[in-house]
Amino acid sequence: MRRFERKQNIFTNKDALSESYQPERIQERDEEIDEYMDALQPVVDGWEPNNIFLYGNTGVGKTAVTEYLLDMLLEDIATYDDVDLNVVSVNCKTLNSSYQVAVELVNELRPTGAEISSTGYPQQTVFKKLYAELEKLGGTVLLMLDEVDSIGSRDELLYELPRARANGKLEQAKVGLIGISNDFKFRDRLDPRVQDTLCERELHFPPYDAPELENILRSRSEVALADGAVEDSVLKLCAALAAKDSGSARQALDLLRLAGEHAENRDDETITDKHVEIAQDKLEQERVVEGMRELTVNGHFALLAVVSKAASRETPCRMRNVYQEYVRLCESAGVDPLAQRSVHNHLSDLRMLGILSAEENRSGSRGNYYSYALDVPFSSALTALSDVLSLTSVLDEIRATARRNDVA
Ligand SMILES: Nc1ncnc2c1ncn2[C@@H]1O[C@H](COP(=O)(O)OP(=O)(O)OP(=O)(O)O)[C@@H](O)[C@H]1O
Ligand SMILES: [Mg+2]
Numbered sequence: 001m002r003r004f005e006r007k008q009n010i011f012t013n014k015d016a017l018s019e020s021y022q023p024e025r026i027q028e029r030d031e032e033i034d035e036y037m038d039a040l041q042p043v044v045d046g047w048e049p050n051n052i053f054l055y056g057n058t059g060v061g062k063t064a065v066t067e068y069l070l071d072m073l074l075e076d077i078a079t080y081d082d083v084d085l086n087v088v089s090v091n092c093k094t095l096n097s098s099y100q101v102a103v104e105l106v107n108e109l110r111p112t113g114a115e116i117s118s119t120g121y122p123q124q125t126v127f128k129k130l131y132a133e134l135e136k137l138g139g140t141v142l143l144m145l146d147e148v149d150s151i152g153s154r155d156e157l158l159y160e161l162p163r164a165r166a167n168g169k170l171e172q173a174k175v176g177l178i179g180i181s182n183d184f185k186f187r188d189r190l191d192p193r194v195q196d197t198l199c200e201r202e203l204h205f206p207p208y209d210a211p212e213l214e215n216i217l218r219s220r221s222e223v224a225l226a227d228g229a230v231e232d233s234v235l236k237l238c239a240a241l242a243a244k245d246s247g248s249a250r251q252a253l254d255l256l257r258l259a260g261e262h263a264e265n266r267d268d269e270t271i272t273d274k275h276v277e278i279a280q281d282k283l284e285q286e287r288v289v290e291g292m293r294e295l296t297v298n299g300h301f302a303l304l305a306v307v308s309k310a311a312s313r314e315t316p317c318r319m320r321n322v323y324q325e326y327v328r329l330c331e332s333a334g335v336d337p338l339a340q341r342s343v344h345n346h347l348s349d350l351r352m353l354g355i356l357s358a359e360e361n362r363s364g365s366r367g368n369y370y371s372y373a374l375d376v377p378f379s380s381a382l383t384a385l386s387d388v389l390s391l392t393s394v395l396d397e398i399r400a401t402a403r404r405n406d407v408a
Pocket of ligand 1: 018019020021022023025026027028029056057058059060061062063064065181182216249250253
């Protein structure tokens with residue numbers, strides 16, 4: 001029988017490739033860091049802080065750079081005894097209103113045991129409690145609101161907090177907000193008055209290109225991987241794949257970590273391109289599964305229809321034909337089909353998630369129409385669907401069709 005055994009060929013510190021690891025050095029962000037430091041400079045000089053809004057795609061270092069700079073700021077400012085700086089960080093991901101963010105801030109500021117409950121107060125009462133805590137703290141307070149777009153349209157806090165001093169609600173505390181978002185539309189959706197204050201200083205982090213990702217990977221692999229555990233081409237390949245897809249350092253690091261795990265599980269001494277390819281497939285599959293969790297049953301059926309068309313090599317497939325297939329599949333599964341228009345919306349969602357691609361075709365008399373195809377490997381889509389749909393017979397039929405047509 002197999003027993004647990006420690007494996008240490010590949011990794012010397014696997015945690016250094018994980019999300020929670022705080023890198024000692026930030027690569028390839030010198031200009032952005034300069035601009036960020038300028039925006040934070042009033043804190044050092046003892047003036048009221050700027051409100052800062054930082055945006056950029058997922059995985060481009062927004063959180064990592066902010067944490068890095070705020071740590072550095074706290075350290076450097078300790079040498080000036082006339083500035084008293086506190087930093088409070090909150091991730092808004094699961095908090096979808098001003099109310100909830102304010103409760104979270106109050107509880108971050110209060111000692112353990114004195115937290116308030118997350119329901120039951122009028123919003124203004126929670127804001128008052130927040131002001132009271134901030135006043136008690138006094139000095140300069142930077143509030144880092146990561147993934148601030150989760151706050152949605154209930155963004156009163158973003159309006160009120162920057163005005164609290166002017167409105168006499170705060171006297172002692174000088175508060176600065178740092179809002180971070182990977183949703184480009186969030187900024188535009190904000191009330192213009194909120195935009196004016198929250199986005200006093202706007203910073204943008206662009207996606208990384210392949211050479212930048214390669215440098216980030218190299219410096220991380222020095223900490224994480226054993227000497228000689230990685231073939232030269234591997235970092236280049238991980239960087240190229242991530243650059244082509246998203247420009248996300250997270251994706252590049254995930255690829256390298258997964259590839260390393262594969263090598264380790266197979267008792268290989270070094271990570272090779274082959275391991276990276278396997279890792280890429282796996283990540284792609286996870287992305288589809290993840291995306292599909294956000295869909296309703298009808299969304300799953302819309303995807304199933306495209307998958308079914310792909311199995312018989314009929315993609316890209318016109319909307320009309322996708323819809324016919326959708327209705328057929330719904331009926332065979334005893335699900336009420338939606339109207340074509342709603343199915344169209346589901347297909348758009350799938351496109352936004354990067355699961356489908358769509359071509360717009362121009363046709364003379366009847367206007368434009370779309371043709372849909374899978375934007376992920378056939379097998380990933382099918383596996384992901386079998387995870388969420390219990391439709392063995394339909395899925396088996398699609399699998400059989402795919403085999404007949406040599407679709408992998
Ligand atoms: N310039 C960099 N140098 C070193 N490591 C980096 C750099 N940029 C990003 N990373 C690493 O990549 C991963 C993703 O970065 P981070 O979490 O900061 O992304 P983000 O922009 O906040 O993404 P999201 O919008 O999804 O929250 C982290 O592990 C981070 O340490
Ligand atoms: Mg982040």
